[in-house]
Amino acid sequence: MLNNATIEKLHILKLPGMAEEMARQLATPMSSELPFEQRVRSMVDREMTQRDHKRLQYLLKRASLPLNACVEDIDYRSPRNLDKAAVLTLTSLDWIRNGHSLVITGPTGTGKSWLACALANQACREGLSCYFVRVPILMENLSAARATTNFVQRLQQLGRFDLLILDDWGIEPFSKRAENDVLELIDNRLGKCSLLITSQMPMSIWHDTFHNKAVADALMDRIVHGSYHIQLSGVSLRKTQALDAKISRKQAE
Numbered sequence: 001m002l003n004n005a006t007i008e009k010l011h012i013l014k015l016p017g018m019a020e021e022m023a024r025q026l027a028t029p030m031s032s033e034l035p036f037e038q039r040v041r042s043m044v045d046r047e048m049t050q051r052d053h054k055r056l057q058y059l060l061k062r063a064s065l066p067l068n069a070c071v072e073d074i075d076y077r078s079p080r081n082l083d084k085a086a087v088l089t090l091t092s093l094d095w096i097r098n099g100h101s102l103v104i105t106g107p108t109g110t111g112k113s114w115l116a117c118a119l120a121n122q123a124c125r126e127g128l129s130c131y132f133v134r135v136p137i138l139m140e141n142l143s144a145a146r147a148t149t150n151f152v153q154r155l156q157q158l159g160r161f162d163l164l165i166l167d168d169w170g171i172e173p174f175s176k177r178a179e180n181d182v183l184e185l186i187d188n189r190l191g192k193c194s195l196l197i198t199s200q201m202p203m204s205i206w207h208d209t210f211h212n213k214a215v216a217d218a219l220m221d222r223i224v225h226g227s228y229h230i231q232l233s234g235v236s237l238r239k240t241q242a243l244d245a246k247i248s249r250k251q252a253e
Helices: 002-012 016-027 029-033 036-063 084-090 112-125 135-147 151-158 176-189 213-224 237-252
Strands: 101-105 130-134 163-167 194-199 227-231
Touching: 002 016, 016 029, 016 036, 036 112, 036 130, 084 227, 101 112, 112 130, 112 163, 112 194, 130 135, 135 151, 135 163, 135 176, 151 176, 176 194, 176 213
Parallel strands: 101 194, 101 227, 130 163, 163 194
Antiparallel strands: none
16 A cells, blocks of 8 residues: 555656656566666656656657658668768767758659758757758748737747758748748847758749849858758669669569
């Protein structure tokens, strides 16, 4: 009865991992032969493991990553100009901790969004908060927020993420209003939190896509300086994977 009361108190104290480990030990006769310190250590370790897992699941859900990608599965064999040493440096995540940014450019299908998700997944595993959003959707959200006087609040919400992933930059032209909105968004994060931008367009032509050249100058200055850049090339990995699958089916026949 006393043991059950102790387990209940651990739950009340929001220590479910310790409660579960204590219950397991009580149900395992050999556990009583272990030193007291080892039994307590097992309870503490179980609690920490549960909390780490719960926090990771929370961060991943909040990140809204569209792809289940991880850095361990990055494909360096496909000829797409992906430097392994550079990627391994990025997986240390020091660039996020120091408030720097990353731009990934390349043709469609070369794995820009997948690589962004893999780095974001690694960041979540390291306890950093991330948020993935496609640029056209973000621009709609910011426009709606401005219409309801919640624009500043929305910027503050986005500013709380250690890493903000802007996917498909330039896939649609920015309106004049959106150009100013995205400048305010980036200004709000400059030097404090990181950006990861993916785009099919080379950075060399980004400036020409803006209506307001003053805004373009300001954006390019903020994005280019202090940012790492990965420029992918080659054919679409989706086409290559589809061809490989087709060949495998024929060989199996």
